[in-house]
Amino acid sequence: HTLAVLSVMFLKLGRNSTFYMKDIVLKLAEIFVHAAGDERKTCHLQQCFGSAVVAMGAENVLNLVPISFSMEKMTCSNIWLLPILKKYTSGASLAYFLEHIVPLAELLERA
Numbered sequence: 001h002t003l004a005v006l007s008v009m010f011l012k013l014g015r016n017s018t019f020y021m022k023d024i025v026l027k028l029a030e031i032f033v034h035a036a037g038d039e040r041k042t043c044h045l046q047q048c049f050g051s052a053v054v055a056m057g058a059e060n061v062l063n064l065v066p067i068s069f070s071m072e073k074m075t076c077s078n079i080w081l082l083p084i085l086k087k088y089t090s091g092a093s094l095a096y097f098l099e100h101i102v103p104l105a106e107l108l109e110r111a
Contacts, residue, residue, distance in 0.1 A: 007051035017055045029065045050088035058089040
């Protein structure tokens with residue numbers, strides 16, 4: 001029930017969630033990393049994170065929880081966020097994605 005309440009809070013606060021709930025987003029990301037791989041546990045987390053994406057905007061969420069790729073180690077951090085962004089992002093700045101997401105995709109393609 002806690003995740004449902006957080007989802008409502010994100011949506012009620014809208015863009016103000018960026019200021020008031022950034023620590024909650026970071027904690028949700030931490031929980032997601034530990035629960036990754038278990039569909040039962042991550043389903044509600046994905047919905048809650050999706051509410052954060054809708055309320056705060058994909059740019060603000062990605063500023064808090066960036067997706068990055070290490071060419072040397074061949075590892076990707078926070079890749080679990082991609083399906084959530086795909087499902088819940090709408091009306092985001094195209095310039096932001098051209099500056100941040102496209103270069104990441106190109107790096108992954110080269111790797």
